[in-house]
Amino acid sequence: MNHSNASQVEPLKQIEMPVLLFASLKDAAGSDQIMVRLSYPSATPMTVQDFLAQCGQQYPAIAAWLPHVRVAVNCTYADAQQTLTPGDEIALLPPVSGGTL
């Protein structure tokens, strides 16, 4: 058996990131912050989309909300393809309802 292919598989990087929760999401999780364990190939940056998938697996209580939330990275709205860096401040934002019409 030749195992050379296996040795070329990228090692997985594992990090744990705090994620801020608000409003209905905070109530559903019972906390204003959760820790999400992320594992991803070390040569490939983790995207917001990857993060949401792993977040939903680890926290079934909030999984149903995830298709409806917007993700903020460092206080700025992020799209699905934006990459994450350890140390980023991640927040999950339910639809906003500020102000008054």
Place this chain on the structure above:
Amino acid sequence: MIAVVEHELSVNDVVQWVETETNGGAGAVVTFLGIVRNNSQGHKIQYLEYSAYKPMAEREMQRIADEVRERWNFPCTIVHRVGRLEIGEASVVIAVASPHRGAAFEACHYAIDRVKQTVPVWKKEVAVDGFWWVDDPMAGPLQESSQQLDVAL
């Protein structure tokens, strides 16, 4: 002047701020005040709870004020209140100053619409028959509030 605060809002303060910014060039100041209504979708509201992702909310409000400045070249100020608000209390105040009234109304209208779209502030309505987060995509049947249980008992 951009802030998320936990105290009562002052219309005078924001008016004075935008007026000063124009160095006497203002012929009009338009203000918008969002206040807590006593009813929502057939429910009698007791009070509202506003919460915010404060640093991001202030950043988004600053962005809106910057947009007004770029588009109309008017100073715009936005202050949002969070915490428990009673019926009739103001949750958000906006002021825009300009040389003439027409464009000031337009700019103020633009600013409040943008606040509703992008500023991470959430509103929980507490009614006599339950409470819920406004625009919560997962909102299910009414959650019973302790107030209602008290009334029922």
